[in-house]
Every structure is written in C-alpha cells, then in structure tokens.
Amino acid sequence: MATEPATEYSVERPAVFEEEARREGVEGMGPWRLALRRLRRNKIAIAFGVLFVLVVGACLAAPLWADDVAHTSPIKNHLSDTIVVDGKKTNVVSLDGVPIGPTWQGEFFLGADTNGRDTMVRLLYGGRNSLLIGTVAALITTLLAVLVGILAGYFRGFTDTVVSRSLDVIWAFPAVLLGVALGTALTLSGLNLGPIEISSRSKLIPILIIGFIYIPYMARPIRGQVLSLREKEFVEAARAQGAGPLRIMLSEILPNLSSTVVVFFPLMVANAILLEAALGFLGVGIPPPEPSWGNLIGDGVDHILSGPHLAIVPGVALVITVLALNVFGDGVRDAFDPRATIHLEH
C-alpha cells in the first residue's frame, strides 16, 4: 500500500533510562513527569504541536468564517452568480466552466470550485471532517488494538493464534484496496448488522473502516510488549498474590502500555488522516457534497487543468497538519525515550 509502509514499531526502555534519571537528579520522578519535562525542552516539537492546535482551531471556527465572512455554506452552489473583483463584475464560474481563482476578498477568498462553491469555506469544513474522522478512527484503532493485543499477548496459545491470524488477514489485504472495497460496499447500502444500523451517508462509516484497517499496526507491537511484560517480576508477584487475569491485565499491564499508546497515538491520527484523504480521493470517503480534504484533493485533481489551486490548497493544508502531527509525535517519542530503538516484530 503506497500510503503506509509496513513499519512496525516497538518501544524499549533499556537500563540507560534509570541512569539518566539519576544523572539529572530527578530520581523518583515518574516516567510521565520526566517525559513531559523533556518534551517541554524540545522547542521544535512544541512549535509544531502549537501549529496543529492552530489548524484545529481554524477548522473549528469554520462556521464563523462561513457565516460572517463568506456568507455562504460549504455546499451551496453559485454557478450563475457574479461577484465584484477589483471593481469588475466577474463570473464566479465562466460559461466555459472555469471557476474563479483566489480573490483574497471575504467571499471566495481562495476562489471557487467547478460547482461555484467557496473553496475557503469548503477547506475549513473539510478540515473539520478530516480531523474528526482521523482522530476518532485513531481512537477506535487504539482501543481495539490494546484490547486485542492484551488478550493475545497475555493468554497466548489458542487466543493468540486466532487473534494473530486475524490480524494477518487484515494485514495481507492491501490497505487502500480494503478501504476501497469496504468503502464502496458500505456507502452503497450502509451497515446493517443485527441491531446496528448505520446509514450509508454517516461519517461513522469511513471512521469505522479506517479504524479497522489500522488495528494490526498497533496491535502487533502491543502484543509484543505484553508478551514480555507478562514475564516481569511485578506480574509474577501479582499472580502469586492471587490476582486473577483481569486484574493483572487492568492494573499491571495496561498502565505499562500507556506510554506506548501515547507515543503511537499522534502517528495513528496522522495515518488515519492520510488514509481518509486517499479514500476521499478515490471517491469512497464521505459521500458528496460534504467536503473532506481527500474529496477536495480528488475534485481538484480531476479539474486540475482548470486551475491547479483547487488541488494545491487542500493538499498543502493536509501536509501541514500531518507534518505537525508527525513532528510532534516524534517529539513525544523522544521525550519518553531519547534512545528509543525501533525493532521489527515478527
């Protein structure tokens, strides 16, 4: 799959960690406080983190822009309208079908698309959708990956085999193909599984699909970590004290996974946003006319000869957002372990 390399991460913490803690005179400080300290000192990561927050803020402010500045909605067509640019009355969309470019005015700040819709408004609303889908999908991935990883890693044996094989199956399916297949199928008729009924237009559909596809990426490293955790002394001790598997999983293993989860999460959000863009580009993301950065890039590329800005703008927005997440995520990983090594899990 071209959006995602098959990289598997796992985070280890060699004894160096404790040594460093002693050196810095912060013995006794929990790993979280330590990480936070380190993160705060990483100016670049902080800067990009702030950038991400700004992007989110701008997108959340979309209704403000739409109502007060552009006076339109993201789905309103203005095909036959005219506006005044530089004192001249111009067609929003020419009779040839060519939309207007950026006007740098309140209305059609970044120009219009081929249906006469305001690009800036769609960009902001599209960001809302892309961020929403990306974040919630990443949450779902995290929840299910942790669940599945713990079960497989702790119980091993038959449970592990079933879980690992299932993960293999999802893994073997080229991610984008699987996304397109599920996307096509589900946007055609919605999801009707027993009591669960989701309309084909719901945003939940791309969320669930993306969330589902990324489960193996996170589940495997977690499973690996659980496998090694369960051999540690404190788990032995808990078992000796008579704690049942559920208690051990919840109170001993899960907390130790938290740093892994925190490190992975920004990366998962970034990946989810990219996959949503890919699916939107191929036409199987959110159904029209709702914008998402993927849809916008897709529309822009389709009409690139009319005006490259239609494709460039949403792409740049996407890259900035994902980059911010990646740099910040990198910083988080460095903060938790400046010497994090990346291993391959089999």
Add this chain to the structure above:
Amino acid sequence: MLVVLFAVSVLTFLIFNVIPGGDPALRMAGRQPQPGQLERIREDWGFNDPIYVQYVKTMGQVFSGDLISYSTQENVWNEVKGRIPRTFALAIGAAIMWMLFATALGLYSAVKAGKFADRSLTILALIGISMPVFWVGALMNYYLGFRWGIFPNGGYVPFADDPWEWFYHLIMPWTALSLLFIGVYSRILRSNVLDTINEDYVRTARAKGLSERQVLLRHVLRNSMIPIVTLWGLDFGAVLGGGAILTETVFELQGVGQYAAESINELDVPPVLFVVIFGAFFIVLLNTIVDILYAALDPRVRLA
C-alpha cells in the same frame, strides 16, 4: 499462509455478495433484456446457487484461469496478465530507487548526526512522510508533465515497444512512490546506525585498526541494514501485489492495482477477487522470504 489467503478470499467474496445493488445478470443482458434472457444468464453463471456454492465455483475459476469479468465478459486472467508487467515495473523500479536513496540519506544523516545537514534531512524526511502520494503524483504530473513538458504526461509504454520511453514514463511514478518510503526508511536507518555505532563489536573493529570508513561500511551498515531489508521485503511485496493503487491511478499506468480499484467501483467481483488473492499472495510470500532472510542474515537471531 494458505489459511490467510483463504480467509482473504472469503472476506472479499462476502463483502461484495452481501451488498444489494448489483445484479450482474442485468448488466450482462444489456440495454433491453429479453424475456427469459435474465433467467438464462442467472442459470449459466450460477447466480441462483447458494452463496457457498458460488464461492467454490468462483474460486475454482480463479485457479483454473477461467474467471470471467461481469462488466466486460472478458477473461480476468488475460486482463491481469497484460497489466502485471506495468505493476512490476513500477514496484521494482521504485523499490530500488527508494532503497538506494534511503540508504544514502540515512547513512549520511547518521554520520552527521546533530549537525545542520542531519536536521534538515530529518525535516525533509518528515515532510516526505506527510505528503499523500497521490497529491504529489498529481502535481508532478501536472507541472512536470503537462505544463512544462519535462516528463511525459502519464501513461505507460511497454518495454518491448521502446525501452527509453518505458523508462522515461516511469521516472515520475517511481519518484512519487519512493518519496514516502525514503522518508521512513532513511530515519530508521539513521537511528539503527546511531545505535550500532556504539556497540561493542564496532569498538572492537576500530581497536583492530580498521579505518573509520571500513568500520562504517563493513560492520555498522551491514548490521543496521538487516531490519531495513526485512521491512523493505514487506513493502515491496505489498507494492508488487498491486498495492500502489494510488500511484497507478494518478499516472494512468493501467496496472493491476488500478484494475482492482476500477473493478471495485463497478461492483465487478471476479477481478477484485483475483487481484486481492494475487496481492495477498505476494505480501505473504515476501513476508515468509523476509523471515527466512532475517534468520539467515542476523547471527543473533539463529534461534528456534
């Protein structure tokens, strides 16, 4: 391995046969089906059979090479056969390109760790990871291909027709596809190199009197590359099996991946089934090869 392929095929079949909204018999009958014609088609193709019977029949056709597409009524294997060289050309070329560049950049970054060169390369790598391949590809196609005419505007030329044009048409797709991987791999390599550089056996090598360059290449690089090679195997397998759908679509290469995506849109199940199995096969195959290689290459992993 076989279990996985089986599960993948069942999953695909289910996804498409459980959704309403696609009656292949109607599509085959054409504009105005005659009375009785639809029933005849359904009988001939077995659409009235229970789903597991249909599955067995279709799978049989997949392996016997008799699989027929619903949309075009052409033989699926013939269609795929013609597209394999395109996908392979893309995959192999890109894999080589990204490996070379990632190694060079990753090594250089590691050697200059902490300095400006390293920092800038890291930023570039991160940007590379953050750019969607289809967006980069589309813009490359537009500016370099269409506007400035430096490269051809998409499309594929068979090697047999014109080796130079074949190469020329593939440069942009190779680059677009590689950018993402170069970003990831160069960073992994850099990090691995930085670790190995401090390992004991490296210090021993230095003590033995080997030059820095020799140490670097013979010991450090070789050991740092092992996990990279295994990763590369997995990604290569994925692209080989038609996973580079987006690149193929943007550059109109008409490869296996693009064929699958188009067939999915048309609810044309036979090609989708075929390509999915085809793709999964390669991923699993490369996975296995990589496992073997890893054990063979890494002396520390010769365990049970």
Add this chain to the structure above:
Amino acid sequence: MRRYRWAVAALLLATAALGVSACGDDDDGGGGGGGGGETGGSITVATTGLDNSDPVLFQTTQAVQAFQLAYVPLVTYAHEPGEDGSQVVPGLAEEVPEPTNGGKTYTFKLRDGLVYSDGTPVKASDFENTIKRLLVLGSGWSFFYSPIIEGTEKFQKKGDMKADISGIETNDNAGTIKVTLTEPDTKILFALAEPYAAPTPTAKSPGKKLKNPPPGVGPYILDIVDFNSKYVLKRNPEWSKMNIPGIPKGNFDTIVGAVQDNVTKMTQDVISGNADFMTEDPTGDQLPEVRAKYKDRLLEEVNPPNTYYFFLNVTLPPFDKLEARQAVNYAIDSNALVRVFGGRLAPSCNFLPPDIAGYAQNDCKYGDPSGKPDIAKAKQLVKDSGYEGEKVTVWTNNKDPRPAIADYYRDVLNEIGFQAETKTLDQQVYFEQIGRKSTKSQTGFTDWFQDYPHPGDFIESLLSTRALSSEVTFNQGFVSDKHVDSELDDLRGKDPEATTDQWHELDNYVVNDKAYVVPYGGEKSTSFFSERMDAQNCGAVHPVYKNDWLLFCKKG
C-alpha cells in the same frame, strides 16, 4: 565504494534523462503515405476503441463509426452531414420499399452482383441469418427487431439458429427478402438501416460471438489487429466492382484506430498531429484551451441527437403532484448547467432534440432556457403541492460531469423548499438501478441518446406504458398516460416526416402540460481534427454515426 559508483551512475543517468527530455515531443503527422493529395494515404483516429469485435454485438458510438464503413445493410442512412443524414436510403436493396399488407410487410430486392469482401456472393438468406444472430447472441439491439418482426418472439424462446423466423421469408434465387411485422411500425426501417442488421456470409457467421469481424459489404474492411490497442480499416477491393450509388468510397486508403484510455493524451495527439481525429471529446479542462487556440479545427454540435433531463417519478411523493413537477421546471437554470458542461450544453425546453423529425421549438412555458429561472414561482408551487420540506433523494452516477449536475440539482431543490440529498452509483450499475420500480428513486439524472433518428425512439422508449413491461425500464419516471399511449399507437405506422405536427404536440404535452420530465438541453459533442484535415468542409457531423468517416478529407 560500490555504493558510490552506483550513485554516480544514477546521477549521470538522471541528468541524461533530463537533457534528452528537452527534445522529444513534437513529432509530425500520424501515418505517412499519400502526400497532400485528396485521396489515398492513411489517417489515424485516436479512440477508446471498439466495445466488441462482433458486428451484431457492438453498442458504442465509437464502434459504430468504424463498423459502418465495412457493413452496409439492406437500407442505410444517407451519407450527408446534419439533418439530411437521418434519411433512410437504399443500401444493398435496390430501393426503400413502401409497406404493403396494411403497413405490416416490407419487401426488399437485393441488387444484382453483390459480393462480400472475401469474394463470395451475397445471398438473401444471409439477412435472416444476421437477425437470428442478433437474437441468439442476446445483442443489446435485439429489442429493435423482436418482437416487432413476426415469429421472433417464438424464435428467441427456442434460441436455436436452425429454427426459422416466420416473419422473414427469403428467396436466394430471386434475391428477395420479405419482412412481416406484428403491427405497422415505421421504426423498423430505421432499425434495419443500422450496421448490425447488415448481412454477412452465413457460412462464416455462426451462432456464437466472433473474435474477428466477418466479411461484409462496404467500402472498407475492418481488421482488428489488437483489440486493446489497434484496428485498421483498409479499402475493400470488391467494393468498386459493385457500383452501389449513394455510398461514398472514402478518401483514404487506410484508417488506423489507435486505441487508448487517456483522453487528455488523445487531445494532445490531435493538437500535435500524431492523430488526425479523436472519437472522444477533449476533457472539460482542456476544452477552453482547444476552443481558444484551435477554433478552426473544432466543431461543436448537439450530436448525436440527445436530451439531458431529470426524471421525475410520478408514482411517488413529491412528484406525483403536478405542482411539484412544475416547480422543478421553473427552478432549473440552464445557464448554470451550461457551465457544469464546460459550455457543451445547448439549452432547450423541448423533450425531443433538434435534427429529429417532429422537432419544432416549444413555447417555453417555464421561461426562456437562456434566461433566468423563476425561483419565487417555484417556491410557491412547492408550497401549493403540499410537499414543502419533503425529503428527496437525487440519484446520479459517477461519470463526469453527472455528479456536478446532481449537486447543482440538489442545491436547487433545497432552495425551493425540499430537503434534498444526492446518491451516487457507479455508471455500470446506475441505469439498471433507477430503471427498477423497487429502487423507489424519486428523481435523478438521466439522458437519452437516440438509437436512431425517429421521434418514437424518444417518446415511446422513455414515456410510454409499453416501456414499463421490461424488468428494467428507461421510463424511469414510471409515466403511464393514456393520451401519450394512444397518440403513440396512432403515430406508430406513419412516416415521421409526414406527421411532424403531431409529434410536436406530444412533445408539448409531456413537458408543458404535464411536466413529466425536466429537460434542460442537449449535449454538444465535439469533433476535433488535426491541422492537415479539413474540419470545416468535411467534418461530417452525422446524426447516426456522429462523424461519417467516409466524408473525411484533407485540406488542399
């Protein structure tokens, strides 16, 4: 060390590539041959290709353009551009017969001395064989000939090539063919003038799909070199020996069909001269540039005759009420849609397209299509219908620019008081879905390109009760109107040229009186030629073939 050498080599290679790339693109003309003269030589047509290799099975315009050069039927369409091209004239038959037997029987007499491209003589029974193939192979055009020709329905049920069609009697010695219909219907002549009804040698035309086109009678022979990349039409040596009047022999020795998918690339080939003509329209994005720079090489006409409209399901809310249907007609702004089509729409308020017998411009009750829509009136009508706030789903498929059309339509419906959303299906499955009653589609995109230039092809196929009898219908509005049906019954056996007023009345009735449909115009197609072709004089836009390649010529 080795690694560096590789890197250097790669770098050199890349530089070389960039250097060479500076040259390269501007090749001169497609095929060589023939020089600047008027006949002879070769031209190249860029096309998305044939959809089938068998002359009874092809369905696309791209295919008919090629096939018509090699397969002349009993009667054929005049090789004249424009409206004149929709006239039925003699082909292999000596003349176009007048029907006898109360309008039900047509007797054709084959010309003497007809031979196929392989030299074998043409027999009358070959015609019946062709019709049988159409039916047995389940051709998409079977419905042209069955059940209208007597005995075809029974024949189809049997599905056996050896059985007889009672309504077709042929006499090989006399060279006569007698076709009897179940009821008078002048559409049969138009159907028989289509290339798929052309006789081919029975011995070489069995009841199964042919991978290579069989011999036919025509100015050219069609040779499929590689179905996915190339076909060639070359002169038929037998043609000039036969002297069939009214059919030109063509100005080129060979016409090469260069098959490809990429329309953008095709346009660039025609611009540069690598191709002489393209069967597709330049993409919407390229069109403005082509219009601006190559105006003299580009023709744009509503062709083949077609109508784009929104269907309104009259059996479901809200469009079961006349007011709601009228509201939509008042609200649609053709100018907006012209933009969506990139300028390639000719606004119209008629259901029948121009160039078809029976077309005469309606008084546009809902406003001048080139003017502004009446949104206020539309809103009022929606209120009057009692369906304000009603949820409406707009159906469309994913072929460009239909999603954009549907989005505009959705927007308008919302503006006048409905709650509209779009639903998109793939183009492969779209018409099959909206043509079923069970889908319950309220409204959506649809279009109709003629099968042949007979007004009944539009109104009967799209708005009659008869059309509702198939499992999938093209009467997507499920319109069943007694007046429409009785008018159609009356007009069926009559020559459309003689009854144009009546057809016009019917057009008026379905749009102005009953608002059964929302027509907004016809798509203009383009004919884009290379520099050396004479587009202005020999562009040959034809109502049936889209472009008649027999009329193409070079400049000078």
